[in-house]
Amino acid sequence: MKGGLTPDQVHKIARLANLILTSEEVEKFAPQLSAILEFVSKLQKIPTKDVIPTSQVNGLENVYREDEIDKSRMLTQEDALANAPATHNGFFKVKAVFGE
Amino acid sequence: MDTFKPIIGLEVHVELATASKMFCGCPADHFGKEPNTQTCPVCLGLPGALPVPNKKAVEWTIMLGLALGCTVNEESKFDRKHYFYPDLPKGYQISQYDQPLCIDGKLGDIRIQRVHLEEDTGKLQHAVGVSLVDFNRSGVPLVEVVTEPDFRSIEEVDVYVKKLQQIIRYLGISGADMEKGTMRIEPSISLSTDGKIPNYRVELKNVNSFRFVRKALEYEIARQQREGHIQQTRGWSEDKNATVVQREKEEAHDYRYFPEPDIPPMRWSGRQISDIRSQIGELPDEKKERFMKKYGLSDYDATQLTETRQRAEFFEEVAKEGTPKAIANILINKKVTTKEELMKFLQNAPSISADELQETVERILKENPKAIEDYRNGKEQALMFLVGQALRQLKGKGDAQGISAIIRRLIV
Numbered sequence: 001m002k003g004g005l006t007p008d009q010v011h012k013i014a015r016l017a018n019l020i021l022t023s024e025e026v027e028k029f030a031p032q033l034s035a036i037l038e039f040v041s042k043l044q045k046i047p048t049k050d051v052i053p054t055s056q057v058n059g060l061e062n063v064y065r066e067d068e069i070d071k072s073r074m075l076t077q078e079d080a081l082a083n084a085p086a087t088h089n090g091f092f093k094v095k096a097v098f099g100e
Numbered sequence: 101m102d103t104f105k106p107i108i109g110l111e112v113h114v115e116l117a118t119a120s121k122m123f124c125g126c127p128a129d130h131f132g133k134e135p136n137t138q139t140c141p142v143c144l145g146l147p148g149a150l151p152v153p154n155k156k157a158v159e160w161t162i163m164l165g166l167a168l169g170c171t172v173n174e175e176s177k178f179d180r181k182h183y184f185y186p187d188l189p190k191g192y193q194i195s196q197y198d199q200p201l202c203i204d205g206k207l208g209d210i211r212i213q214r215v216h217l218e219e220d221t222g223k224l225q226h227a228v229g230v231s232l233v234d235f236n237r238s239g240v241p242l243v244e245v246v247t248e249p250d251f252r253s254i255e256e257v258d259v260y261v262k263k264l265q266q267i268i269r270y271l272g273i274s275g276a277d278m279e280k281g282t283m284r285i286e287p288s289i290s291l292s293t294d295g296k297i298p299n300y301r302v303e304l305k306n307v308n309s310f311r312f313v314r315k316a317l318e319y320e321i322a323r324q325q326r327e328g329h330i331q332q333t334r335g336w337s338e339d340k341n342a343t344v345v346q347r348e349k350e351e352a353h354d355y356r357y358f359p360e361p362d363i364p365p366m367r368w369s370g371r372q373i374s375d376i377r378s379q380i381g382e383l384p385d386e387k388k389e390r391f392m393k394k395y396g397l398s399d400y401d402a403t404q405l406t407e408t409r410q411r412a413e414f415f416e417e418v419a420k421e422g423t424p425k426a427i428a429n430i431l432i433n434k435k436v437t438t439k440e441e442l443m444k445f446l447q448n449a450p451s452i453s454a455d456e457l458q459e460t461v462e463r464i465l466k467e468n469p470k471a472i473e474d475y476r477n478g479k480e481q482a483l484m485f486l487v488g489q490a491l492r493q494l495k496g497k498g499d500a501q502g503i504s505a506i507i508r509r510l511i512v
């Protein structure tokens with residue numbers, strides 16, 4: 001990546017990760033992210049013409065479960081809500097979102 | 101004024117009626133349950149939880165794809181679709197991107213682009229200043245059926261949606277009930293002046309009944325003629341009786357799909373696929389054709405009787421209680437659903453005089469000497485044949501037992 005990431009690009013990446021950054025943080029992370037990109041881009045030099053693309057390295061295929069209810073791993077409502085910052089009548093409570 | 105032609109495409113989501121969820125063992129039936137009582141680390145997206153696909157959900161998706169004339173992708177996989185929304189606990193939805201289970205189908209004249217499998221989100225309730233989230237629905241298997249933009253009228257949409265719903269119910273894989281939310285429709289609509297696909301489209305959300313689909317599309321056709329064409333997402337508002345602009349989910353179109361690393365790819369052999377195909381059974385249109393041929397029913401009657409698989413099976417079970425046409429009439433006009441009710445109607449059916457009955461039977465016997473001979477030679481079916489002939493002549497007025505008694509008396 002020539003010249004590194006622009007502040008706009010860093011903001012966009014942050015937004016996609018649901019993070020809000022201050023301008024100091026943007027300045028701090030821009031060169032760091034650029035360095036990571038540069039490091040990873042070395043992979044592009046590897047000749048891969050004869051390599052079949054894959055998203056899997058462990059060789060497994062067709063791993064399924066039968067359609068059976070397994071209550072042993074279910075959480076009670078209390079446990080499910082235990083770490084929620086806010087709850088209401090058994091629901092997780094969040095800031096209002098409009099237009100589902 | 102220009103003549104505008106609506107160009108419509110549909111995305112239909114259907115919740116599968118499996119016992120358990122898509123990637124965990126929690127119950128899939130969430131209707132009317134206490135909030136957040138059917139969750140586990142997997143469907144709450146807790147760190148370290150591993151999803152394992154529900155085999156039946158995958159098979160049912162393939163079955164639906166086959167019923168819609170699709171090709172099954174022998175190699176398929178799940179992908180992560182990323183976005184932030186409070187009903188999505190992991191920050192991504194496990195869905196399918198470039199290798200959906202089924203592609204390239206057709207229903208009537210409408211081309212089906214893909215049929216893929218994903219997980220449902222939690223359910224949001226909106227209150228003043230806050231939203232409430234229930235994750236009982238999170239992770240329920242959800243099939244998405246996507247058409248090409250092939251609809252040119254609202255009527256075509258109507259026919260397609262009803263047909264799709266009927267097929268899904270025939271397969272027994274979902275209640276496909278719009279009011280309960282087990283079937284959800286998202287139309288996209290644009291207007292074309294030259295018949296070509298325009299370079300914009302308006303996506304419509306929140307159309308959760310057949311009636312709203314129609315109203316929202318009608319509204320959009322008028323609105324887009326009036327206001328012009330911009331790409332946007334709009335929701336149907338029952339209060340306003342109008343579609344209104346919806347705020348886009350931020351960066352909604354940058355989903356950063358990538359293959360789900362926690363789930364190995366799927367591979368389906370030709371043999372497994374034909375096994376699934378063999379479970380499809382007779383679909384509504386084939387059944388209708390057969391009813392017309394086998395029972396001599398009109399198009400209308402056969403359509404009515406094959407509306408649901410249950411009704412069709414009931415008809416076949418009782419068709420021999422009289423002439424098929426007469427039985428069909430009672431089932432359709434009197435809305436009879438049990439054998440007991442049917443027998444009552446048959447017994448109270450307009451009776452005919454003993455003379456007329458006798459006369460008809462004698463005529464039938466005269467016309468069918470071969471059947472009489474067969475019966476005398478011990479072929480019981482020949483008697484049934486003669487009874488059937490008589491019932492047909494009497495247009496359902498006689499009763500089978502009475503007729504068979506007369507025949508026996510006359511030919512023994």
Ligand SMILES: [Zn+2]
Nearest residue numbers: 124126140143
């Ligand atoms: Zn679960």
